[in-house]
Amino acid sequence: MVGSSLPGPAPAPLFTWEKRLEPSRVMAVIVPVIAVILALGVGAIFLAATGFNPLKVYQSMLYGVIGSKYGLSETVVKAIPLMLAGLGVSVAFRMLLWNIGAEGQFYMGAFGASFVALTFPNLPAYIMLPAMFVAGIAMGGLWAVLPALPKARWGVNEVITTLMLNYVAILWVDYQVYGPWKDPKGFNFPLTAPFSKAAILPTIAGTRIHLGLIFALLAAIMLTIILWRTRWGYEIRVIGESPRAARYAGIKIERNIILVMLLSGALAGLAGMSEVAGITHRLQHGISPGYGYTAIIIAWLAKLHPATIILVSFLFSGLIVGGYSVQTSGVPAATVSMLQGAILFFVLGGEILTRYRLHFGRKEGK
Amino acid sequence: MENSVWIATLAAAITAGTPILYAALGEILAERAGVLNLGVEGMMLVGAVTGFMVAVRTGNPWLGFLVALLAAGLMAAIFAFLTITLRANQVVTGLALTMFGTGLSGFLGKPYVGIPLPLSFKPVAIPFLADIPLIGPVLFRHDPLVYLTYVLVPLLWYYFYRTRPGLNLRAVGENPAAADALGVNVFALRYIYVIIGGMLAGAGGAFLSLAYAPSWLENMTAGRGWIAVALVIFAVWDPVKALLGSYLFGGVDALTYTLQAATKIAVPSFFLKMLPYILTLVVLIIATRQTLVKHIGAPGALSIPYDREER
Numbered sequence: 174m175v176g177s178s179l180p181g182p183a184p185a186p187l188f189t190w191e192k193r194l195e196p197s198r199v200m201a202v203i204v205p206v207i208a209v210i211l212a213l214g215v216g217a218i219f220l221a222a223t224g225f226n227p228l229k230v231y232q233s234m235l236y237g238v239i240g241s242k243y244g245l246s247e248t249v250v251k252a253i254p255l256m257l258a259g260l261g262v263s264v265a266f267r268m269l270l271w272n273i274g275a276e277g278q279f280y281m282g283a284f285g286a287s288f289v290a291l292t293f294p295n296l297p298a299y300i301m302l303p304a305m306f307v308a309g310i311a312m313g314g315l316w317a318v319l320p321a322l323p324k325a326r327w328g329v330n331e332v333i334t335t336l337m338l339n340y341v342a343i344l345w346v347d348y349q350v351y352g353p354w355k356d357p358k359g360f361n362f363p364l365t366a367p368f369s370k371a372a373i374l375p376t377i378a379g380t381r382i383h384l385g386l387i388f389a390l391l392a393a394i395m396l397t398i399i400l401w402r403t404r405w406g407y408e409i410r411v412i413g414e415s416p417r418a419a420r421y422a423g424i425k426i427e428r429n430i431i432l433v434m435l436l437s438g439a440l441a442g443l444a445g446m447s448e449v450a451g452i453t454h455r456l457q458h459g460i461s462p463g464y465g466y467t468a469i470i471i472a473w474l475a476k477l478h479p480a481t482i483i484l485v486s487f488l489f490s491g492l493i494v495g496g497y498s499v500q501t502s503g504v505p506a507a508t509v510s511m512l513q514g515a516i517l518f519f520v521l522g523g524e525i526l527t528r529y530r531l532h533f534g535r536k537e538g539k
Numbered sequence: 540m541e542n543s544v545w546i547a548t549l550a551a552a553i554t555a556g557t558p559i560l561y562a563a564l565g566e567i568l569a570e571r572a573g574v575l576n577l578g579v580e581g582m583m584l585v586g587a588v589t590g591f592m593v594a595v596r597t598g599n600p601w602l603g604f605l606v607a608l609l610a611a612g613l614m615a616a617i618f619a620f621l622t623i624t625l626r627a628n629q630v631v632t633g634l635a636l637t638m639f640g641t642g643l644s645g646f647l648g649k650p651y652v653g654i655p656l657p658l659s660f661k662p663v664a665i666p667f668l669a670d671i672p673l674i675g676p677v678l679f680r681h682d683p684l685v686y687l688t689y690v691l692v693p694l695l696w697y698y699f700y701r702t703r704p705g706l707n708l709r710a711v712g713e714n715p716a717a718a719d720a721l722g723v724n725v726f727a728l729r730y731i732y733v734i735i736g737g738m739l740a741g742a743g744g745a746f747l748s749l750a751y752a753p754s755w756l757e758n759m760t761a762g763r764g765w766i767a768v769a770l771v772i773f774a775v776w777d778p779v780k781a782l783l784g785s786y787l788f789g790g791v792d793a794l795t796y797t798l799q800a801a802t803k804i805a806v807p808s809f810f811l812k813m814l815p816y817i818l819t820l821v822v823l824i825i826a827t828r829q830t831l832v833k834h835i836g837a838p839g840a841l842s843i844p845y846d847r848e849e850r
Contacts, residue, residue, distance in 0.1 A: 327827050337817070507643075511643050514635055514638035514641070525625045
């Protein structure tokens, strides 16, 4: 296990990694915190280099989030789609199924729900909302099963197929809102006519926080139960730990690929449904500012753990809300996605510290 | 349709395929070394924006191109450090690279949206060759960055299959432990090829912003980086097949424009825009099935971090 026992001309290493027997719990908490701080540092460098005062920018971002009731409630509002999509992504990632398609599944969920709301505007709420709910998860699930089938059958790389379907889904929704579904009274904006009252999710009075929050919390509980209290969840976890062991144990991997993708896409689709029924009350162009991609970062940062995903979603929705609040002062909208990417970088880089212990110099002299 | 329309479409296919080709060649290098870098899209965007910024400021597109290579190479170096030294998950790190690159390019490029480029890469007809009927106008009336790929593709092919370092490269990707035992420095080679691969992705991005468009627009790569990743599988990690595949995609791109202009078919543009993505899906499925049938496939150690102590 020591570097010096290796054959070959290995020069004296500056440091060596020693594998930990158990992942470090301390590091598992410290690393993400430091990652966020370092990412803000990187962002500060770029902000300063382009003529902004980073401290002022961060300060007004923070104020935009916690400085008002509106900021706080918006942070909850924007956390809802992130939670649902993040939970969806996490369950697929848990069995090493790289579903990068949450964005497209979100759009298709929004499309499905909008289809119900626009086609049957006279349904009463107690039929309308469940029908939209079902249509949302069905379309999101379908959009994830499409790439799951070739994955299960031939092992077609799901990273690329799910990602390609994101572009297709966004263009599909664009076709609807620029074309057949465009609101004739919408001043030519790419959006549909508003939904009828029955198709709108109830909200907490005085805020835009809607029933989707309950969906997300229930989904987190449901996932926790599935993963740790059912045979299916056990199978998912075994496949994720070791596909080979799973195969020896007689677990049907192909079937699980399809079922897990269905669940994963359904959750992202539900996020899309909640967004149109809870926030926009119509389908429109650009309905997600990349929630599906942010969800990937959240899922990874939360170590794919449902309860942690709920918490981390608030952090990232705060980042989004804070980002909006400083756009008026000229800070580019892309600042937030740059920060998000940097956070993920640092988390990934720091993860080795949870799995390995770092030794400087050679160990033989000790 | 007239002959000239077809010639123009074929020539346009090559132009439209070139950014994908650059990126695919870069990804072939990285994957041949056993590293799956899904950050192509992000590296292309960083190449596109930095190249454009420098070209606008200096008025020199070549200088822009050079900076694009360096900037994208730097992005690839971050990826290499995370995945090779710190053994981070390659799939997620690649996604992080794309997200960071998308954000960074949008951030840096904001003041440059809508600004014209004082001097872009312009087509140069190659004497004599450009006058050959059919072939001349299709192949030899392009800008220098296209000609560069004409040289690069056979060069890479020769390097892979006919040289010692090329053999080492393939060994590192197929069986790093064996390569290591033979005295090949697996870590150093992986670093080098990932970084060169990133520079090529940056070249593809710079081609978009300095020759193809020529302008900067947020997210202007529009998934070409991902198409390139898919193309590598379709091309079974072979630079010559990557060239053919890239032109196929470029052809679809060009054809949609030609069809819209020439025949006035009332297909909504949204569906035409979906074509490259759907084509990628279909091609990927076919290519994957082929590799299953013929037992040819990805480099053996693709996406597995090399750990000397675990061999």
